Amino acid sequence: MTLGIGRAGPLGPTRFATTVSHAPGRSRPVSGSGIADGEREALAVLVSVDGVGPATLGRLLRNVGGAGDVLEVARRPDGDRLLIESSREPLGDDRLSPPSLTHRAAGTLVDAARSADAIVAGIHAAGLEILTIHDADYPPRLRWIDLPPHVLFVRGDRGALSHARAVAVVGTRRPTEYGRRIAARLATALSRTDATVVSGLAVGIDGAAHAAVIVHRDLAPEDGPTVAVLGGGHGRLFPRAHGRLADRIVDTGGALVSEFAPTTAPSRGTFPRRNRIISGLSEATIVVEARVRSGALITAAWALQQGRACYLVPGRIDDPSSSGCLEFLREAGGEARIVASLELLLEDLGLATGPDGDASSDGLAPLVELGETAEMVGARLLRGLTTVDELVASTGLAVASVLAALTMLESRGLVVGAYGRFRPAGRLAGSEPARPNVR
């Protein structure tokens, strides 16, 4: 069996990992000593080759030597044959495994070796940093997973990847209004505890989580940033509609990271593979909403397989948007946990609440300074009203006043709107509507 990552998740067709298998010796972290620039760039060239994944690359490096040496071999007249031979591994009894490098991939690798300079120039031109597993600031949590990516292409602050605390928030691309709200509140609360919020830049839950951190960071730059792990190369940003969101992530001190070369197009196989990095960068993964067979559950399974904590937001049993979460909880009951409330989650994660006290206690505090109408409107939003019609009916204010108040709240990052509905964001989302203490 080829040692690969596959598209079905860490344990192949078995959907949910209920046992964490840590075969000794399989994941040996590579030491983080220094690395020469030439070697770093050579590694970047190697991962740019379509058909060379972490497993194959690992074999080549073990059998040939450094990345520079692999390129050296590739440039020889019979380079492709030598490379294919070098992708075999000893099976223990003098026999070798079949090669994992295909003829086609070998040909591509030879071509890449000959145009290595152009590839490197392209990476630098795109403004990307190359972070290799040999670099000291390679994210430490990622170093410990099975088959860590040899190279990460980073746009933005690479320090965000190695933040002391990091939690992934993922979920379906078609969330309910409730799911978006919860994702935004979770992400804001996590950012307030100075944790990095990791997600996948997809539409839906991922986008809501990223966006919530961004609006919060605008006001509180000292809080945790957000990191997006891309399912394709930087040059092929997906979804394209999130281009501006991606820019804002970088602007607010976060980072975009990909293990794929900038020109790699996102495809069916790249997303599950990317998911292991989302969970790997994080100490815990939270799934907000997921349908059955959702990609978010692959991330959850990776988290368990990597020995990380995994939390799922439970939903109603007749709600298809939560069916995947509930099924996962049933299958992985012993290890996956549920999110019972914001405070309890933060407690479970051992995250301190923000400097200005318990996230739940300040309620309408962010609103008080904004004047009476904004406070009235904000309070209604916290109670779950969403449309202008409802807000006008409930507050008795003029339409014009409600609209102005919404802009004011929105420009301060306390409200986000979508399709004519509004909901709390930022600090407002992190606070609970007046509600009895759960403990």
Place this chain on the structure above:
Amino acid sequence: MLATLLSATLLGLEGRVIRVEVDVAPGLPGVTIVGLPDAALQEARERVRGALRNAGFHHPPRRIAVNLAPADLRKTGASLDLAIAIGILLGSEQIRPGTLRPAFVGELSLGGEVRHVPGILPMVAALARRGVRRVVVPAEGVDEARLERGVDVLAVGTIADAVEAIRSTRSRRVFVAAQRVELGIATAGSAAGRAVEPDPPPRVPDLADVRGQLEARRALEIALAGGHGLILIGPPGSGKTLLARTIPGLLPPLDDGQALAATVVASASGGPPIRELVRRAPFRAPHHTISYAAMVGGGPRMSPGEVTLADHGVLFLDELAEFGRDVLEALREPLEEGRVAIARVGRATTFPARFQLVAAMNPCPCGLAGVDGARCTCGTNIPERYLARISGPLRDRIDLWVLMPRVPPAALVGAAQPERSAVVADRIAAARMRQLARPPGRLNGRVSGRFLRAACRLSAAAERRAVELAEIERLSGRGTERLLRVARTIADLAHAVEVETDHLEEAARFRSAVSGLEQRLAS
């Protein structure tokens, strides 16, 4: 013998004076028409022959040559029939010319009746510019023709009436003078003595029929008050179309100049005969399968398109994203310039198109994106791509964007009685007056640059807020201008001299959904 008369044809929205020369000479019997006539005009031979015979005249069995000058202008339509028939009568000396020498406009039936043709008003106007003092027109077109000052009009029902008119040497009285068009008061009454019923008002829903959707109602009020482009985006059943259909009841009547322009357009577009100046602002709602030529105008007769028919009014495009891409792109020029240039081989013309754009569309092809409790069946990215069908240049010309949620049942049943159209229309009219009283005397939607900054005096606090909002929203120069324009209209609705912070905040609510679309969709 040679006879020469004046007549006119319609080219686009303009009348063109045509000199009709008829030569009746010995030779092989037949009628030849030269001077670039189109098919309808070639068939005039048969209509004229039948009309003359059946009206009791004689169609001479001689060689008849009809020349239409200027020779290089392509002539269309049947408006020259009457002149040709009279020319034949004169040329064959069946009748003698009187002293009045009127021009003739009208189509003939085989029975000898004179029929109405489109564009009477512009044709009479063209003849008047040429110095013609008297015009013979079809009976139905008399009210329309009398809108032109300085021309005496004779309405004729049959070719015999027309003959009577030119044969008489003294009966100046048969011509009626131009209507004393007291612009501002719709004049009524017709030469034929028929009682004129005003056109029945089209069935327009009242704003009181629209439940909920307060944000969209407010946006509509602002858009109509300031002449701003407006787009309503919402799922099916959210009331977009109903809301837009209330527009005719909200628009103030046209002023004199606009009414005259609108009447010319109505005349040239060949609708029912016109009895009085068109005071009702046009509201055009073409279907999304409309062709390019039908939208901008053109065709063999250079007919005006929907953008011109909506001149000084509202062009409502329902299901905006379903319109053809070329049709939508064609809107850019008229939205920017207020007119549309049409060039065909050998001919070019410009039509006015000072319309206001109101559009509606679903948020995605299935229409359910963003509806809570419903499942959008569109794939990833499809909603974004759907909105992206509205190209950047077109988006830039839409000042107000509204995303409409579905109205919850509670609002449909329980909410307070919504305002009636008449109340809102009064506010709109008042706000428009304020704008027109201030330089450059235009609605805010059409003001830009220097004038806008002069008109938009901001209070000190508002100025700071404007800069803040522009930064937060990452507004481009154009985006900031849009924000100010809309804020100015909101201030006008509030009778405020200066633009205040509240006006800006409200205006920012309606900024282009597309500028923040990614995040709106994401989060």
